[in-house]
Amino acid sequence: xxxxxxxxxxxxxxxxxxxxxxxxxxxxxxxxxxxxxxxxxxxxxxxxxxxxxxxxxxxxxxxxxxxxxxxxxxxxxxxxxxxxxxxxxxxxxxxxxxxxxxxxxxxxxxxxxxxxxxxxxxxxxxxxxxxxxxxxxxxxxxxxxxxxxxxxxxxxxxxxxxxxxxxxxxxxxxxxxxxxxxxxxxxxxxxxxxxxxxxxxxxxxxxxxxxxxxxxxxxxxxxxxxxxxxxxxxxxxxxxxxxxxxxxxxxxxxxxxxxxxxxxxxxxxxxxxxxxxxxxxxxxxxxxxxxxxxxxxxxxxxxxxxxxxxxxxxxxxxxxxxxxxxxxxxxxxxxxxxxxxxxxxxxxxxxxxxxxxxxxxxxxxxxxxxxxxxxxxxxxxxxxxxxxxxxxxxxxxxxxxxxxxxxxxxxxxxxxxxxxxxxxxxxxxxxxx
Amino acid sequence: xxxxxxxxxxxxxxxxxxxxxxxxxxxxxxxxxxxxxxxxxxxxxxxxxxxxxxxxxxxxxxxxxxxxxxxxxxxxxxxxxxxxxxxxxxxxxxxxxxxxxxxxxxxxxxxxxxxxxxxxxxxxxxxxxxxxxxxxxxxxxxxxxxxxxxxxxxxxxxxxxxxxxxxxxxxxxxxxxxxxxxxxxxxxxxxxxxxxxxxxxxxxxxxxxxxxxxxxxxxxxxxxxxxxxxxxxxxxxxxxxxxxxxxxxxxxxxxxxxxxxxxxxxxxxxxx
Numbered sequence: 001x002x003x004x005x006x007x008x009x010x011x012x013x014x015x016x017x018x019x020x021x022x023x024x025x026x027x028x029x030x031x032x033x034x035x036x037x038x039x040x041x042x043x044x045x046x047x048x049x050x051x052x053x054x055x056x057x058x059x060x061x062x063x064x065x066x067x068x069x070x071x072x073x074x075x076x077x078x079x080x081x082x083x084x085x086x087x088x089x090x091x092x093x094x095x096x097x098x099x100x101x102x103x104x105x106x107x108x109x110x111x112x113x114x115x116x117x118x119x120x121x122x123x124x125x126x127x128x129x130x131x132x133x134x135x136x137x138x139x140x141x142x143x144x145x146x147x148x149x150x151x152x153x154x155x156x157x158x159x160x161x162x163x164x165x166x167x168x169x170x171x172x173x174x175x176x177x178x179x180x181x182x183x184x185x186x187x188x189x190x191x192x193x194x195x196x197x198x199x200x201x202x203x204x205x206x207x208x209x210x211x212x213x214x215x216x217x218x219x220x221x222x223x224x225x226x227x228x229x230x231x232x233x234x235x236x237x238x239x240x241x242x243x244x245x246x247x248x249x250x251x252x253x254x255x256x257x258x259x260x261x262x263x264x265x266x267x268x269x270x271x272x273x274x275x276x277x278x279x280x281x282x283x284x285x286x287x288x289x290x291x292x293x294x295x296x297x298x299x300x301x302x303x304x305x306x307x308x309x310x311x312x313x314x315x316x317x318x319x320x321x322x323x324x325x326x327x328x329x330x331x332x333x334x335x336x337x338x339x340x341x342x343x344x345x346x347x348x349x350x351x352x353x354x355x356x357x358x359x360x361x362x363x364x365x366x367x368x369x370x371x372x373x374x375x376x377x378x379x380x381x382x383x384x385x386x387x388x389x390x391x392x393x394x395x396x397x398x399x400x401x402x403x404x405x406x407x408x409x410x411x412x413x414x415x416x417x418x419x420x421x422x423x424x425x426x427x428x429x430x431x432x433x
Numbered sequence: 434x435x436x437x438x439x440x441x442x443x444x445x446x447x448x449x450x451x452x453x454x455x456x457x458x459x460x461x462x463x464x465x466x467x468x469x470x471x472x473x474x475x476x477x478x479x480x481x482x483x484x485x486x487x488x489x490x491x492x493x494x495x496x497x498x499x500x501x502x503x504x505x506x507x508x509x510x511x512x513x514x515x516x517x518x519x520x521x522x523x524x525x526x527x528x529x530x531x532x533x534x535x536x537x538x539x540x541x542x543x544x545x546x547x548x549x550x551x552x553x554x555x556x557x558x559x560x561x562x563x564x565x566x567x568x569x570x571x572x573x574x575x576x577x578x579x580x581x582x583x584x585x586x587x588x589x590x591x592x593x594x595x596x597x598x599x600x601x602x603x604x605x606x607x608x609x610x611x612x613x614x615x616x617x618x619x620x621x622x623x624x625x626x627x628x629x630x631x632x633x634x635x636x637x638x639x640x641x642x643x644x645x646x647x648x649x650x651x652x653x654x655x656x657x658x659x660x661x662x663x664x665x666x667x668x669x670x671x672x673x674x675x676x677x678x679x680x681x682x683x684x685x686x687x688x689x690x691x692x693x694x695x696x697x698x699x700x701x702x703x704x705x
Contacts, residue, residue, distance in 0.1 A: 026494045094455060097464045129499055162636060162652060169635040169699035179552035179701045184545055189555055189597055189698075190635070198548075225496060233493050240493045247489045254479030261473025268465010283596035284570065284586050284629060286637045286651050303634060303669065304653045310671030310700050319700035320671045321634055354496060386654055396654050397667055 023245035028228045032119045034255060039112035041259040042105045043214070047207060049102040056092055058084035059154060059200035061193050070276055078156075078280035081196045085155035085275055101267035106148050108263055110295045113141050121339070121369055123356040125227050127349070131340035133220045136213060138337050143210050145295055150203040152273075152293055156196050161281030163292050165190055166303070170325035175318050191283055227356050236354045291384055301382030302328055305404055360429070363422035371415030378407045437481035444474025553703060557696045559589075559598040561677060566590040567602060567626070567687045577622055577681040579604055584641035586629060589689070597697055599629040600677055601638065602687070603659055605646055612676075613662045616694075619678040624687060626677035627663045628697035631655060633670035635699045648674070662694075671700055 010016045060080040066073050068083065070090050088095040117137060120126050126134035149167070153160045168190040171182040187194035226241070228234040242248050266272075279285075292300050302324035309320035335342070343365065344350050359366045381388055382403045389396045447470030454463040483489075501509075520527065567575045567587040575587060587602045589595060607623035619625075627648070631638050636652035641659075647666065648657040655668030663674035675693035682688050696704065 026492050093458050094461075094464055097461045100461065100465075165635040166652065169633070172635075172699055172701045175702045177702075179556060179703055180549065182701075183549035183552040183555075185549070187549055189552075191596060224499060237496055238493050239496050240491060242489050243492055247483045247487050250479050250483035250487070254476045254483065257472045257476025257479065259476075261469045261471075261476055264465050264472060265469035266465075268462050268469060284599045284637050286639050300653075306669055308655075308665055308669055308671050316702050317700050317704045318702070320669060321699065325634075352499075386651070400654070400668075 023243070023249075025222075025244045026225075026239050026241045027244055027248045028226050028239065028241035029248075030229050032123075033226065035112055035116035035119055037252065037255055038259050039109055039116055040214070041256045042109040042112060042263060043210070044256070045105040045260055045263055046102060046109055049098050049105060050207070052098045053088060053102055054204065056084060056088050056095065057081070057154070057200070059197045061156070061191075061196050073276065073279070076280065079196065081154060081156040081200075082275070082280045085157070089276060097267055100270075100272050101263060102151075103272045104266040104270075105263050106151060107272075107293070107295075108259075108266075110141075110144055110148060113137075113144055114295075117141060118369070118373075122359040122366060123227075124353065124362060124365065125356055126340045127353040128340075128344070129224055129352055130227070133217060133224070134340050135337060136217050136220070138333070140210060140213055140217065142333065143206055143213070147203060147206040147210070148293065148295060150199040150206070154196055154200045154203060155273075155275050156281050157275040157278040158281050158285060159275075159278040161191065161283075162286050164195065166300070170303075170321055173319040173321040174326055175316070175322065178322075191281065225354070227354055230355050230358065234355055236352060239354070291387070294380070297383035298376045298379040299325070299329060299383075301379035301385075304385055305379070305382045305400065305407060307404075358429075360422040360425035363419045363426065366422045367415040367419035370418035371411040374414040375407065375411040378403060378410055382407070434486065436485065437478050440474045440478035440481060442474075444471050444478060447471035447474060552701075556698070556701065556704075559692055559697060560592045560595045561589050561598055561600075561689045561692045563689065563691045565689045566682075567600070567679075567689065568593065574686045575602065576685050577624065577687055578685070581606060581623065582643040584643070587626070597630070599637070600626050601629045601641075601648065601674075602626050603641060603648075605659060609646075609660055611661050616662060616676065616678070618680075619676060619690070621679060621681050624679050624681075625659055626679055626687075626689075627657075627659075627674040628677070628693055629674075630698045631670060632672050632674060632699060633668070638674065
C-alpha cells in the first residue's frame, strides 16, 4: 500500500530522494527547543477554535436590545457584536468552551513565542547564519501581539472598548500624520460604527499572513538545520540528535496532543475574559481597575509612568502620549530587530555558529537581557499601579514616584547582578573543566 | 509498555466521555476535562511509545556547508547578468514600465483614503451651542437644585449619543472656586462642567473624590483639580479638562453658554 502510494507520487513528483533525506533528518533534542513547537501547536488550536467562533460571531455595531438567556443583561442596549459574543457564551453548545479555548490558546501562543525568543536570545542562537530567522521571528511576535489585540477588542465589551480608546489616542498622538492615521484606522473619532468590523476583518486575515511567514520560518530552520547544545561531538561541522522518523516525529505529534490537552484543561476549568461581567461598551463609562491583557500591559505601564509633557512646536503640539506610546516601543523593537547585527558589530564576531552558548558564558549579553526583562517587569507593575497601590495600601502618587525611579535603577541593578553571577558561573565551570 | 497502554486507555475513555458530555450539553468544565484527558492521553501515549519502545540512537552527522561553492555562485551570476543585459539594453522601456508600476503603486496606496474622513474639523466639533440645555443620559434636563458633592454625566439636549460632547457636571462650594481668569461667570451656584474625555488617552474621567475635589481618570491615574478649572495636579495628562461655561435659565435648568474652552479629548499635532 505504502509502496504503491510512494510510487504514484514519485512518478509524478520525483520526490523519493527528498523524502528520504527528510525522514532521515537529524534533530537535536533539548527541552528548551520545544518552546517554539508549543507556539506552533497553540497556533493550530487557535485556528481551529477560531473557525468555530467565526461561524457565530457577528461583527456589527448595530444597536440591539438583549433578550437572550443571561438574565443580568436582559433588556440592556448593546451592539450586535457583543450580543453574539454573549450568545456564543450562553446559548451555543460548547460555545463558552470554544471561546475560552481560543483565549487560552492565544495567551499560550504569545507566552510560548516570548519564551522561545528568550531561549534564542540567551543562548546566542540568532548568530550567523540565523539572523534572518530572528528577524522573521520578531515579525511573527509583532503580528501575534497585534492580532491578539484585535481579537480582544472585537467582542465590544466595556473593558476592550477602553483599550480601543487608548489605542486610538496613541495613534492620534503621532506628529504630522496622527490625526489622519487614527481616522483611517478607526474610520473617525472613536467610537465609530466601523471599528469592530474593521478589526474583525484584520483579525481573520492576519492569521493567513502569520501562516505564510511561519512557513518561511520553518523552511529556513529546515534548510539551516537546528543548533546543538554544547557537548561532546557537537561542533560547527557536526550535528548530533535523533532521526526525524520515527522517534522524533512520534514525540512531535505526542507533544502537540499534550499542548492541546493542557489548553483544553485551562479552557474547561479556568474562566477567562468573562465579557458578560464587564457589560457592553458604553462611551461614557469605564470600569476602574481596568487592565489590558498581560502581553500589552508593559505599554500601558509606560503610558502611566511617563510624566505630563505635551510639547508645543511652532503652533503645533507633540502630545506627551507620543513618547511612551509610540517612540519607546519603536525604539525597543528596533533594537530587538537589529540585535544580531548590533552584537556582531560590537563584538566583531561575524563567523558561523551552530553550537549554542550557555547564558553564563556570555555575561554581557545575559546582563543586557536581564536588564531589559527587568525594565519590562517594572512597566508591568506600573500598568497595574492602581490595583497594586490598593494591594500595598499606599497612594498611587507614591507608588508612581517609586516606579519612576525603579524603571531606571532596577534594570541596571539586575543587569549588573546577572553580569557578575554569569562571570562567577563561567569561572567555576572553567575551573571544573 | 505499561505507561503507553495506560495513557491510551485514559485517552479512549475520555474521548467517549467527551462525546457523552457534548451530546447531553453538560457544560464547559466537563467538556474541557474530558477533551484534555482524551488528547493529552493520546499525546502521552505517543511520547511513551517513542521514548520507551522505539530504539532511539543518537546520530552524529556532517552538517555540510550552507554556502555554495565559488564556482556555483559564479555560474549563477553569469546567467543572471546575461539576462540582465538583455533587459538593460532597452533603457527607455525599463523606465516606462517602472513609471507605470510606480504610479499604479501610488494609486493602490491612495485607496486607504477611502477608509477615513478628514479629521479636521471633526476633532474640534462638539454639539454644545450657546443656550443648549444639559440633559442626563436618559434625556432629562438638569435643575440647578442638585446637591453639593454630586457628580453626574450630562449630554447636550437631543444628542445623548454625541460621545465627543459628553460632559461631567459637578456641584462644589462656590466660595472655594479659584477658576482661571475670565471664567468668573462660568460656574453659577458652584456648578462646574468639564469634558469627560481625558486629555491624556481619551478614557472617560469617571472618578470624583469629593473630599478633595479631584477628578481622577481610572485608566492612567491623571488627577484634575476641579476648583482650579480641572488643572492637572498629578499623572500623565498634559492639559486641563476643557470647561463648559454654564448659566441657569429662567426655568431653573442648566444651560451651556457656548462650547468647551478648548477642543475635547486627547492631544494631537494639528490642534491649533
